[in-house]
Amino acid sequence: MAVKIIESYSVSPPSGTAAEQTFHLLHFDMIWLDFVLTETLYFYPLKCSQSHFLDTIIGNLKHSLSLTLKHFLPLSSKIIFPLSSAATPVSRYTAGDSISLTIATCDNDFSHVVSNRPKAADGLHHLVPQMPAAAYSSDEIKFSPLAIQLTLLPNQGICIGFTHHHSICDATNLSAFVHTWASINKSNVINQLPFYGRDSVQDSTKLTISYWNQFKTIRPTVSLTLPLPSDKVRATFHLTDSQIDKLKTLVIIKKPSIGRPSTFVVVCAYLWSCLAKSAGEVVENGDETEYLSSPVNCRQRLDPPLPENYFGNCLIHMIAVSSHGILKGDEGFAAAAEAVAAAVKSVQKRTSVLEYFERRSEIISELKGKRLVRVAGSSKLDEYGADYGWGRAVKYECIHTDFHGAVNICKARQGGIELGFSMSKAKMDSFVDVFNKYLYINSNL
Structure with missing residues (x-):
């Protein structure tokens, strides 16, 4: 280019x-x-x-x-x-x-x-x-x-x-x-x-x-100094509203105690289970713990709550926990949904925000070197809606995730949710196969 x-x-x-x-x-x-x-x-x-x-x-x-x-x-x-x-x-x-x-x-x-x-x-x-x-x-x-x-x-x-x-x-x-x-x-x-x-x-x-x-002992990031991701390919995956509804139905059947899951829960769960199934590498210990982390807007969780237009950062990280063996198994998606739903519930209390910041260093330290899927963005953000007079955007990319391997999610232009991320071509090819295969299977619900 x-x-x-x-x-x-x-x-x-x-x-x-x-x-x-x-x-x-x-x-x-x-x-x-x-x-x-x-x-x-x-x-x-x-x-x-x-x-x-x-x-x-x-x-x-x-x-x-x-x-x-x-x-x-x-x-x-x-x-x-x-x-x-x-x-x-x-x-x-x-x-x-x-x-x-x-x-x-x-x-x-x-x-x-x-x-x-x-x-x-x-x-x-x-x-x-x-x-x-x-x-x-x-x-x-x-x-x-x-x-x-x-x-x-x-x-x-x-x-x-x-x-x-x-x-x-x-x-x-x-x-x-x-x-x-x-x-x-x-x-x-x-x-x-x-x-x-x-x-x-x-x-x-x-x-x-x-x-x-x-x-105060660290130095802030002030410029782009990381090498470009020349060994990766980037792709976007779309889950339609219909597909998301079918995934929700599957969770209700498999894990009725959750109730009707949110779009965020089923999207993260489907992503997480597909990544585990497509990983390819041999994991000697199938019980190895896996984590999924995502920022959560906590403006309404403070006391008193802040308006949604509050300027600044107002995020804590939700952390879901499962195991590699469970996630890659036949019931991996339902188990992932259960884990994500539990993690979301745990951060919905007002006290969770204070508890998170009091323990954040400990939490981050515990995740170092672990199998971790990072999610960025939000299923509630409409990144396609800004119209400068030429119509809505036809493509949105969040590309700094190339540097730390996160998956960005946002509302899709044509409805549903988009997931954008990068990885090696071999891993991407494997993920594409798994992602499409299980959508086909679930379409028969």
Whole structure:
């Protein structure tokens, strides 16, 4: 994939914006300081010449982006990581701060890039921007939380790529930002705006100090430094609403004590059991413990609850437990559903959030070196709904998961749920066979 950089801009909020905004990173945010930068891509089909792209579309997008940033100031701020003081990390916007906007063209075939079929994973990473260089001093590190790249595939389509520092906010907020930018660009309509109140976050003072004492000795991730995944292929798998309903019916038959499972439960369970069945490697101990971990939005689980438009991170990790032998067996899917449902139930209590953060270091340590399936994203997020005036996106990719092997889930464009991930070609071929085989078997319910 040949990507050519055409221009780079710095886009600031419009004049009249607040001169300064500061908020402290809480414990919810600090745990992401050293996490790999997130990379997401949105593809839109559009027969557009390069001249029209540069002369008209870019101008409109820059203007609407500036207007959007007025309401999402932390995304154009700087995160300040203190090195020599008792202060804790903050996001601070001051007048003149901006985000980096890169303009590029690409000669790849659009239909290939947006297909669900396995394709080289490393090629997609050229469609996301590099973060601006961090500023280092003896007292602090200052770095940007967001960068954007607009790439034209001439007369085929446009890709909008985001590189995002997870410590500034979670996927709920980033998706809201994308939808708001699209809405302003299309019709100058502003969707629900973010809520910045942080004083009411449950136990934030005690936990923030505790977590800062743990994280102040690390250094935050400020750029993309990992080698590209040249040994992997990336593919997307679709579970339709009808298939999901049949999987739910199977769980009700096999595990009636669960009741009717959620879409999230059956999607994770089907993924987990298929991965175990397709693993291929010989596991001497069939009872070897396996885990499935997924972030869970806990805004409504705090006391008092936070609104869904709360800006920042508000996630804990749900961890389901089973064994390799059970998951790969004939009853593996039903057993996986039972394990995931139990894990979801365990984090639904308000006290679970506090308990998780009090024990997080211990929990993470216990998972090191274990068989673990990581799930990212959310079955409730609509990543296809943002319309800039060209219609809905035809493809969404969450590609930073290439670096840590996670599976991203989100609502599919045509209904149902999508699962996107990468692995070696041999493992992917095996997974495809298992995934399709068991969907066929379950379709006969």
